[in-house]
Amino acid sequence: xxxxxxxxxxxxxxxxxxxxxxxxxxxxxxxxxxxxxxxxxxxxxxxxxxxxxxxxxxxxxxxxxxxxxxxxxxxxxxxxxxxxxxxxxxxxxxxxxxxxxxxxxxxxxxxxxxxxxxxxxxxxxxxxxxxxxxxxxxxxxxxxxxxxxxxxxxxxxxxxxxxxxxxxxxxxxxxxxxxxxxxxxxxxxxxxxxxxxxxxxxxxxxxxxxxxxxxxxxxxxxxxxxxxxxxxxxxxxxxxxxxxxxxxxxxxxxxxxxxxxxxxxxxxxxxxxxxxxxxxxxxxxxxxxxxxxxxxxxxxxxxxxxxxxxxxxxxxxxxx
Numbered sequence: 372x373x374x375x376x377x378x379x380x381x382x383x384x385x386x387x388x389x390x391x392x393x394x395x396x397x398x399x400x401x402x403x404x405x406x407x408x409x410x411x412x413x414x415x416x417x418x419x420x421x422x423x424x425x426x427x428x429x430x431x432x433x434x435x436x437x438x439x440x441x442x443x444x445x446x447x448x449x450x451x452x453x454x455x456x457x458x459x460x461x462x463x464x465x466x467x468x469x470x471x472x473x474x475x476x477x478x479x480x481x482x483x484x485x486x487x488x489x490x491x492x493x494x495x496x497x498x499x500x501x502x503x504x505x506x507x508x509x510x511x512x513x514x515x516x517x518x519x520x521x522x523x524x525x526x527x528x529x530x531x532x533x534x535x536x537x538x539x540x541x542x543x544x545x546x547x548x549x550x551x552x553x554x555x556x557x558x559x560x561x562x563x564x565x566x567x568x569x570x571x572x573x574x575x576x577x578x579x580x581x582x583x584x585x586x587x588x589x590x591x592x593x594x595x596x597x598x599x600x601x602x603x604x605x606x607x608x609x610x611x612x613x614x615x616x617x618x619x620x621x622x623x624x625x626x627x628x629x630x631x632x633x634x635x636x637x638x639x640x641x642x643x644x645x646x647x648x649x650x651x652x653x654x655x656x657x658x659x660x661x662x663x664x665x666x667x668x669x670x671x672x673x674x675x676x677x678x679x680x681x682x683x684x685x686x687x688x689x690x691x
Contacts, residue, residue, distance in 0.1 A: 410450040411652050413643060416464050417632070418473040421457035424580050425476070427609045428627050429457070432474050432482075435629035439636045448647040451640060469655060472635050476578045477526035477553070479503075479603040480628040484635040488655035494667045496635045498622035500532050502676040503602050504539050506620045507574070510600055510678060511540070516572045518545045520565035522558075522585065524577030525550040532576065532602075555581055558588045566592065575601040579608040586613045603628075605681060612684035621686075622674045631674060638666040 417436060419429030433455055440451055453472075456462055464471065468487055475481045481497040511519075521536060523529050529550070537546055547568055549561035565573070573589065575582055582604045589599065596616045605614040606621040606628050624630030642661040646653035666672055678689040 410448065411650065412450045412452055413470075413652070414465065414468050415451060415453045415636070415639070416456055416468050416471045417453050418456045418458050418461070418471060419632075420459070420474065421455065422459050425578070428474065428476065428480075428607060428629075431627035431629035432632035435625070435633040436472075436636050439633045439640075443637065443640045443644075447640065447644060448649070449640075449643055449652070451636075451643075453636070469658075470639055472632060474632060475527065476607060478524050478529040478532050478576050479527075480607060480622070480624070480631060482631040482635045484639060486655045486659050488659065490656075490659075492655075492659040492662075492670070494635070494638070494662060494670045494672065496631045496638075496672040496674065498603070498624075498674045498676045499671075500535050502673070503620045504536055506676050506678050507536070507600065507602060508539060510618050510620070511544070511572070514572065516544060518547065518568065518570045518572070520568075520570035520573045521546055521548045522561065522565075522573060522575050522577075523548065523550055524581060525552055526578075529576070536574075551577065551581060551585065553578065553581065556584060558585050562588060562592060571598065573599045575599065575604055577604060579604060579610075583608055583610050583613055605679070605686065611681050611686060614681045615684065616680075616682065618678060618680055618689065620676055621679045623677050623688075624674050626686075634672055634674060638662060638672055641666065 417433070419432050420426055421429040421433070436453055440453065443451065470487060471485045473483045473485070475483065479497055481495060484494045484496065486492045519540065521533060523533055533548055540546060547565060547570065549565060551558060551561060573594065575585060582601070586599070596614065599617050601614070601617065601619040603621060605611060605617070605619050608614065622628060622631070624634070639658070639662070642658045642665065643653065645661050645665065646657055663670065679686055680689050
């Protein structure tokens with residue numbers, strides 16, 4: 372009995388010692404947490420249409436940027452913070468802002484990424500005119516067409532785009548051009564001119580606010596969607612049902628071309644991370660150089676063009 376008592380006392384003493392050591396260790400041990408590591412912060416501004424008739428474009432870009440930041444944060448050495456600014460209510464940017472992203476839609480959806488260095492290096496993210504026009508040519512070849520009416524928004528590089536379309540297609544078709552203005556509501560003059568010149572197919576290019584009204588006027592004049600195509604525009608509209616049954620050229624950037632903003636942010640992050648040094652930020656000139664070498668030759672990131680189709684208000688890529 373005494374042997375069992377002694378053994379029990381030894382066991383209890385050992386347990387007491389172990390418990391005491393564990394208590395001391397627990398009181399003094401502070402685990403290293405990855406989220407307490409201080410990372411240098413890169414501040415970015417995104418100027419987007421966050422209110423008004425084009426707010427769906429800005430909100431899609433914002434969501435794409437947020438998804439890109441979450442995707443990059445797990446392995447990034449730097450921390451990236453984006454401030455969203457409604458282009459309808461511009462504000463002064465803090466001096467520590469390293470880059471500004473802006474979304475444009477004239478005559479095609481495009482994201483400009485401008486670095487806040489001495490030379491204000493600007494990088495463009497969009498689907499190239501040449502690639503889009505080549506696919507438009509492919510769409511037209513499957514139709515019995517002689518006269519094309521090109522209706523394009525008079526904004527941005529529209530003259531360059533119209534000239535490239537004419538150079539590509541004028542040997543095969545008679546092309547008559549017409550321009551419309553931002554904010555325009557009445558399209559009767561330009562449409563009557565094209566109709567009176569025996570136009571049998573229409574190609575539309577421009578921002579959704581005006582193009583949607585243009586589509587409605589075409590319908591009122593008895594022109595069906597089988598006689599209409601477009602470059603870029605149907606990807607931007609909040610009323611895709613207006614464009615049902617048309618084949619058109621868009622990009623692989625996804626809904627409302629939000630992927631353009633994602634591509635810009637990810638390219639910027641990639642350029643910073645390739646120059647990562649603990650506790651130090653690379654110069655913006657070095658970031659610009661890395662962007663050109665890896666993502667943006669000639670300061671352009673090209674997003675692939677696709678032939679798309681709209682059915683019952685839903686956009687899908689045309690299967691080859």
